[in-house]
Amino acid sequence: MKLKLSRAVLVAFSFIFLNLASFAQETTVEQEFEKVMQKYSAVGASVAVVKNGKIIYTHSFGVKNLEDKTPLSDSDIFRIASISKSFSATSIMQLVEQGKLHLDDDFGDLVGFKIRNPKFPDEKITLKMALSHTSSLNDSQGYLNLDIINPEKNPNWAKCYNDYKPGTKFDYCNLNFNLIGTIIEKTSGERFDNYVKKHVLNPLGLYAGYCVDSLDSNRFVNLYEYHPDNKSFTLAAAAYAPRRAEIKNYVMGYSTPIFSPTGGMKISATDLAKYMIMHMNYGTSNGVKIISKKSAKQMQTALTDDEGYGLAIRSADDLIPNVQLKGHSGSAYGLYSTMFFSPKDKFGFVTITNGINATYTGDFPDFSRAAINCLYNAFIKKKP
Incomplete structure (x- = not known):
């Protein structure tokens, strides 16, 4: 009995010690993170850390929100900007695996109107080029509707192309992915937001989406743009515009930019981390296969060697x-988001600030860099 009691006591003390150590670690990291928040005048931030998958x-x-100072919670959702592109690319890879698309398909044939760089009219622009931002398209004319690049709609369509040969250089272009969204619709027969929800979000059990009205507006996190001249923030009211009138008159395969395949995903940091785990595990999470290991x-x-960009996933x-x-990272309406992971060592980070x-x-906001390093040092870095 004494031996059993001793073991029980030791187990109890070990449990208490481990919990106290964990509490002390979290208290320390939160104190350090608060310093990062203060240094960059952050309104709010949600984070998630993945270790060992x-x-x-x-x-x-x-x-x-700054209006009534409601505390930010882990269940709140943000418009995450350009990390959204990876959801679009993941959807494309599903359709490629089904044999409905090929990465070397002519981009214009898939979209439904001619897409050719006028300076290189004989050079095919492929789906793969669009996914990797090597298509030679640019955002100089905007990217919020397809008319700007449609020769039948815009006399200045040629300005949407750069001066170099398609496939030879990288130029980050949001228009690429709003066009990719239309291809998902034309190929699947499903509206873009519904396709992503049915084939990516729901299988992973994520509360997220591109359509504002499909989500609980009480969970939306207000986004604020900073003005360095007077050190103030203003609300970016357009971030969650429902665009109901445009949706009412929706044209499948053409109106897709309404949902912004290039930047319109709304999701919490925690659920984004669950999605990240799928990519970390090369397409599968908790036994649910979203894409093949080859596609991932x-x-x-x-x-591209200089930017390290693949298909909506960068190095x-x-x-x-x-x-x-x-x-990938994202920035829009004052929001800055990051989702980065190590597929080899099975750790990763999500940080989102409003x-x-x-x-x-370099390429990253100093806040995001400091936030990720704070979390890495606290939870992942091996102590000497």
């Missing part, structure tokens, strides 16, 4: 010193 930490800091690796394989070798990561004083070092 599982979410080990989530937390929300600051407020979801193809998305993560850089097609980031300088976000954390001496650590190679894959993922407003900061944004300064940059």
Whole structure:
């Protein structure tokens, strides 16, 4: 009895010690993260950390709105900007696997009107080029509707193309992915937002979507644009515009930019981390296969040496010193989001802020860089 009691006591004390150690670690990281928040005047931020392929930490800091100072919570959802592109690319890879599309298909044939760089009229622009931003298209005329690049709708359509040969250079272009959204509709026969929900979000059990009216508006996090001249924030009211009138008159395969395949996904940091785990595991999460390992690796394989961009997944070798990561970032309406992971070592990070004083070092906001390094040092970095 004494031996059993001793073991029981030891187990109890070990449990208490581990919980106290975990509490102390979380308290420390939250104190450090608050310093990052203060340094960059952050309104709010939600974060998630994945280790050994599982979410080990989530937390929300600051407020979801400045008007009544409602605290930000882990269940709140943000419009995440360009990380949305990876959802569109994942959907395309599903259709490729089904044999309904091929990455070397003519982009114009898929969209339904001629897409050719007028300076290189004989050079085919492929779906793969659009997914990797090597299509030679640009956003100089905007990207919120397809008329701008449709020769039958816009006399200035030629301005949507750069001066170099398609497939030879990288130029980040939102128009590429709004066009890709139309291809998903034309190929699947499903409206873009419904396709992503049915074939990506629902199988992974995620509360998210592109259509504002399909989500609980009480969970939307207000986004704020910072003005350095007077150190103030203004609400970006257009971030969650429902666009009901446009949706009422929706034309399948053409009106798709209404949902912004290039930037319109709304999701929480925690659910974005669950989605990230799927890509970290090369297409499968909790036994649910979204895309094949081959497709997932193809998305993560850089097609340009200088930018390290694949198919809506890029490489980031300088976000954390001496650590190679894959993922994507986003910025719009004052929001800054990051989703980066190591498929080799099975860790990753999601950080989303709804407003900061944004300064940059390289490709990433200093806030995002500091936030990810704070989480990496606390939860992943091996202690000497």
